[in-house]
Amino acid sequence: xxxxxQTPKYLVTQMGNDKSIxxxxxLGHDTMYWYKQDSKKFLKIMFSYNNKELxxxxxxxxxxxxxxxxxxxxxxxxxxxxxxxxxxxxxxxSAPGNEQFFGPGTRLTVL
Amino acid sequence: GENVEQxxxxxxxxxxxxxxxxxxxxxxxxxxxxxYKQELGKGPQLIIDIRSNVGEKKDQxxxxxxxxxxxxxxxxxxxxxxxxxxxxxxxxMIEGSYIPTFGRGTSLIVxx
Numbered sequence: 001x002x003x004x005x006q007t008p009k010y011l012v013t014q015m016g017n018d019k020s021i022x023x024x025x026x027l028g029h030d031t032m033y034w035y036k037q038d039s040k041k042f043l044k045i046m047f048s049y050n051n052k053e054l055x056x057x058x059x060x061x062x063x064x065x066x067x068x069x070x071x072x073x074x075x076x077x078x079x080x081x082x083x084x085x086x087x088x089x090x091x092x093x094s095a096p097g098n099e100q101f102f103g104p105g106t107r108l109t110v111l
Numbered sequence: 112g113e114n115v116e117q118x119x120x121x122x123x124x125x126x127x128x129x130x131x132x133x134x135x136x137x138x139x140x141x142x143x144x145x146x147y148k149q150e151l152g153k154g155p156q157l158i159i160d161i162r163s164n165v166g167e168k169k170d171q172x173x174x175x176x177x178x179x180x181x182x183x184x185x186x187x188x189x190x191x192x193x194x195x196x197x198x199x200x201x202x203x204m205i206e207g208s209y210i211p212t213f214g215r216g217t218s219l220i221v222x223x
Contacts, residue, residue: 041198043155043213045211048210055209090155096209097205098143099160100155101157102155102156104154105154
């Protein structure tokens with residue numbers, strides 16, 4: 001059983017397009033996250049939701065919009081994609097103050 | 112807010128050697144310190160963690176030490192093997208909070 005799953009694994013698209021990445025967790029956690037990992041491997045937190053409510057929104061352009069239809073899902077929609085958005089995006093979930101469970105990642109390439 | 116420094120950024124060792132990765136943190140309220148291993152093409156995965164009520168924790172070939180006074184913690188891997196090659200991240204957080212602060216990662220390369 002996959003604990004945290006993301007789709008798609010690879011996403012190649014043109015500048016200016018809109019795309020979505022889906023994330024689901026079956027661990028029963030209340031808190032979910034989106035991270036961006038750049039080419040230097042730095043893990044930057046973008047958003048965190050707890051029980052479908054936004055609790056962290058780091059300085060991320062408003063072209064990025066997370067949506068949490070229920071506490072097991074946290075999707076990421078990106079409008080007007082730019083070259084600098086190319087990265088690997090990780091979804092994660094956790095119980096507060098405990099280990100994070102990461103998904104396998106989505107490699108986004110913007111051409 | 113919390114700041115976590117991690118060193119070195121790259122570590123190259125021969126198979127069988129030991130490897131040590133060090134992290135420092137700034138917020139004395141942090142009391143949970145996990146370590147994650149990220150293999151190529153995968154998401155980070157917890158390998159060991161330590162809470163502030165202990166100074167050391169060991170799990171087979173890996174161990175973590177914590178010095179709360181100095182605000183630093185370290186990952187020790189003994190008898191390294193090629194499959195230990197990965198990027199390792201330390202993190203610090205306040206137990207019960209939502210926000211972990213990650214170090215910038217250490218790329219460990221174990222040469223056969």
